[in-house]
Structures are given as structure tokens and as C-alpha cells.
Amino acid sequence: MSKIVVTGKIPNAGLEVLHKAGFNPQAWSQDTAMTRQELLKQVQGADILVTLLTEKVDNELLDAAGSQLKAVCNVAVGYNNIDVAACKTRGVTVTNTPGVLTDATADIALALILMVTRRLAEGERVIRSKTPWQWGMHYMLGTGVTNRVLGVIGMGAIGIATARRAKACGMSVIYYSRSEIDSKIANELGAKKVSLDELLSESDVVSIHCPSNESTHHLIGASQFKKMKPTAYLVNTARGPIVDEQALVDALKAREIAGAGLDVFEFEPKINEGLLDRDDVVLIPHLGSATTETRDAMAMLAANNAVAIANGKSPLTPVG
Numbered sequence: 001m002s003k004i005v006v007t008g009k010i011p012n013a014g015l016e017v018l019h020k021a022g023f024n025p026q027a028w029s030q031d032t033a034m035t036r037q038e039l040l041k042q043v044q045g046a047d048i049l050v051t052l053l054t055e056k057v058d059n060e061l062l063d064a065a066g067s068q069l070k071a072v073c074n075v076a077v078g079y080n081n082i083d084v085a086a087c088k089t090r091g092v093t094v095t096n097t098p099g100v101l102t103d104a105t106a107d108i109a110l111a112l113i114l115m116v117t118r119r120l121a122e123g124e125r126v127i128r129s130k131t132p133w134q135w136g137m138h139y140m141l142g143t144g145v146t147n148r149v150l151g152v153i154g155m156g157a158i159g160i161a162t163a164r165r166a167k168a169c170g171m172s173v174i175y176y177s178r179s180e181i182d183s184k185i186a187n188e189l190g191a192k193k194v195s196l197d198e199l200l201s202e203s204d205v206v207s208i209h210c211p212s213n214e215s216t217h218h219l220i221g222a223s224q225f226k227k228m229k230p231t232a233y234l235v236n237t238a239r240g241p242i243v244d245e246q247a248l249v250d251a252l253k254a255r256e257i258a259g260a261g262l263d264v265f266e267f268e269p270k271i272n273e274g275l276l277d278r279d280d281v282v283l284i285p286h287l288g289s290a291t292t293e294t295r296d297a298m299a300m301l302a303a304n305n306a307v308a309i310a311n312g313k314s315p316l317t318p319v320g
């Protein structure tokens with residue numbers, strides 16, 4: 001029987017899938033992530049790994065697992081924690097969890113758009129700090145989103161779902177993506193494909209939804225901020241390294257953009273100190289997929305991928 005090692009604590013719904021399929025997974029049950037040393041020990045002899053985005057799957061880990069390893073099933077749609085090329089060279093299949101977290105993540109993108117444009121976190125801090133306040137015509141004014149332009153970078157499922165939500169708020173949509181989206185969806189959203197430079201200069205809110213890889217590393221940096229409107233906002237629910245975080249801090253300080261809403265960070269869980277005391281940024285701790293039902297669905301999909309591979313079948317959601 002295949003040895004399945006689950007390297008982080010996942011919802012029971014995922015473990016049940018493995019048990020019901022007749023496997024007896026070696027599953028980490030502590031809330032805190034394993035140390036690297038522990039991880040390298042735990043993966044030894046595994047046929048299949050079920051991993052979380054906090055685990056770096058690189059040559060060192062693949063060596064530690066051994067040459068019998070068949071697959072790495074990530075419990076995330078993003079897989080920048082995995083060296084996919086190294087897996088491919090060794091014949092190790094990689095899977096992710098697309099689809100099941102689309103709505104949850106798009107909800108968070110919309111929430112960040114509204115929070116940062118309407119200064120909601122800042123307002124809440126006023127109340128919680130017991131700072132005296134009074135309603136006033138000029139008190140804590142933000143920017144409305146109706147009739148503004150949303151620029152989506154990476155028009156995959158989550159980008160489209162975010163665009164739908166923004167459209168319901170009266171925003172118009174432009175996007176920058178490798179490929180054109182389905183014409184039916186483009187018509188429904190009235191979404192126009194543009195170059196990255198056009199997107200940056202025309203958008204009132206830029207929302208990032210592309211994968212994190214070598215070609216998108218620091219896709220948004222110093223020169224891109226200079227192309228944005230000084231009244232525009234940046235929202236990132238994809239992955240931190242897509243944005244040069246220090247360049248973001250510099251752009252905010254120089255008022256090259258109006259603010260940012262961030263769910264992900266370049267050196268997660270560390271956050272650039274320059275962001276922490278700014279009222280023009282909203283910072284939340286990677287909550288994109290953080291609903292009970294979404295996390296259950298992610299764990300179940302990853303487990304079903306593992307079961308399929310262990311049984312010699314094609315995985316449901318392979319990467320690449």
C-alpha cells in the first residue's frame with residue numbers, strides 16, 4: 001500500500017477521504033508547522049506527499065523523500081512553494097487545488113478593495129483606540145468605487161470572480177493576462193484586454209491574481225508604481241513576491257499611489273516594517289481561502305488527487 005505523508009495539519013474532511021479509500025496516512029496533527037528538520041525526517045519513504053503552501057518542496061526535500069516518491073499534492077491553488085521543474089525531472093507528479101477557493105479568494109479581494117478605498121480598517125482603529133471622533137462632512141473621506149476602473153492582473157478563475165464582484169459594485173474592468181478570456185465572459189463583464197502599462201495607467205484599483213513564478217517575480221515594482229495614478233490602489237491576494245514590497249513602501253511614501261490592500265507578503269509571514277504604521281494600507285494574514293467550507297474542499301481535493309495517483313489513475317487537477 002502507498003505510504004501517504006500529510007506534512008501539515010489539514011481538515012478531517014481530507015483525512016477521511018484518505019481513510020475511506022483504505023489508506024493509513026502519516027499525518028502531522030499539530031497546529032504549528034513542522035520544523036524543516038522534522039519535515040525532512042517525516043517525508044522519508046513517502047510515495048505521495050500532501051503538502052501545505054508553507055512547505056518548500058525542493059531538491060533537498062525530494063532527496064529526503066527518496067526515489068519512490070510519485071507525487072506531491074499541494075493543498076493550495078498556488079504552488080510557488082514547489083520546484084515543479086525538479087519534480088518533473090524526477091517523474092514526480094504535482095497537483096494543486098484550483099476551483100474550490102475561487103469565490104472565497106475573490107470575496108477577500110473585493111473586501112480589500114472596499115476596505116482600502118473606504119478606509120475601513122483605519123476607521124475601526126479609531127474606534128478601538130477610543131480616539132474621540134464626531135461625524136463631520138469632511139471626516140475620514142474615502143474614494144467610491146462606482147464608475148471606477150478595476151485592472152485585473154491575471155484573468156484566471158479568481159480574477160474573473162473578482163471582476164464579477166467589482167462589476168456588481170459599478171466598476172468597469174480591464175485586464176492583463178497571458179491569454180484572452182472566453183468571449184462570453186468578456187462580454188458579460190465588458191472586460192477589455194490591455195497591456196500591463198495601459199492597465200497600470202488606466203486603473204483606479206489594480207488587483208493581482210496571476211501565479212507567482214520567475215516571470216511574475218516583482219512584476220509590480222518601482223517603475224510600475226510610477227505608471228499608476230496617484231489616486232490608485234493596489235490589492236494583492238495572489239502571492240507576495242509578485243510585488244516588490246520595498247518598492248511599494250517607497251511608492252506609498254512618495255504618494256505615487258493612494259494605498260494598498262494586502263493579503264499576502266513577499267517574505268511571509270514577515271511583513272515589511274514600512275507597511276505596519278501606514279494608514280493607507282490594509283494588512284490581513286493570508287486569509288484568501290480561510291473559510292471552513294473552502295479549507296475542507298481544498299483538503300478533500302488534494303486527498304482525492306493523492307488517492308487517484310496511489311491507485312494508478314490520473315489525478316483530478318495536475319499542475320502543468
Ligand code: DGY
Pocket residue numbers: 053075076077078079101238286287288289290
Ligand atoms: C492558495 O490556495 O494558493 C491560497 O493562497 C491559500 O490560501
